[in-house]
Amino acid sequence: MSFLPTSAEDWEHSLNVNLLAPIRLDREFLPQMLLQKSGVIIHIASIQGRLPLYDSTLPYAAAKAGLINYSKGLSKEVSSKGIRVLTVSPGWIMTESSVRMMERIAESSNPTIEEATKSVMDALGGIPMGRPAEPEEIAEFVGFLVSPRANYLTGTEYIIDGGTIPTI
Template identity: 75%
Template sequence: MEQKLDYQNELSGKIALVTGGTKGAGKAIAERLKNAGAKVIIIARNAPEIPDEDLYFISADLSKAEDVKNTAREVFEKFGKIDILVNNLGGSETPGGGFAALSNTDWEETIQTNLLAPVRLDKAFLPQMLENKSGVIIHIASIQGKLPLHDSTLPYAAAKAGLINYSKGLSKEVSPKGVRVLTVSPGWIMTEASKRMMERISESNKISVKEAEKSVMDALGGIPFGRAAMPEEVAELIGFLVSPRASYLTGTEYVIDGGTIPTV
């Protein structure tokens, strides 16, 4: 059957939820889905600096099971359903210094945020998707799932590797029941936080910002494209994957890293 797709308003009538949706790539993803016609819910610990009345904000710490439970209750009371779930929340706050510098708390908190929070959110919203025999779940992982940086982000890399594997397993279970599950693994993204980090590296090492950016790319083994991704570029990929145009795609990991990973 031939599908007629409206690219300008292709998510009209859809309810989308984006975690970590107030900053960086999460903010860009939320805006991309909104512009495609979806009603978008964003979740983060802190409210966006510039409120957007077209984005429904819920304050929650999704590393805590109780906050996930309360968030799901509010979403269902307000909207009744979720069609698109983008598990974008993630990050690393562990210290440098390699394995020996990492405490049990560093490991536990990182895994709670980067692996268990998406698992709990899926558990909260997936049953309703299965009941409707329709839905899309996106897990935002990282190239560190395959290219770990040992100095300070090993727990993050391990959690993202677990998320990639979990996402594949979940897709095999629920895709036959109408729910698509996909993984997106970005490389370095030039968010506002990344820009501030470049400025700090520049100041502390008495080098230019461009030289600071090159030092980070060198630490990653080089980025053939020559720069970090922009948040909007990651958001555009997500916008396609959750759309009807990607209706046959499930169970796959999409890497968007400018060619950073040196293997096929």
């Protein structure tokens, strides 16, 4: 949904779900983490926080950009108290809802599911890896981040996008 037809309610919903909900969770969990002097907070953002698609998901992109900024700020406040804060920003993930979306595109405009997938990748500017991520790939990376092997990592955003974002 582009900017002009997006209602105030759409903006409020997207900000509530994609920015304020993680903040509310942090407010509930942080006091106990601070008492324990340990914990890991992982925020799941999106490459859209850096690469907004103005013609389809601008409220979502704005909320995820806010989440990335909030995560960095929170890490500065709580890392010295034993709490690590990290952000994972995936690109397109081939979730069940993505599969259904490809099926809907294929049904409505008659391409194959493979052609529909390629058209979405093209709309993103291309994915050099040639495919969306699998959910398990993101989950395994998050598992590493919460493990003791990642104990020195905090305040960092990790972009997992198969090379979609063309900048450094």
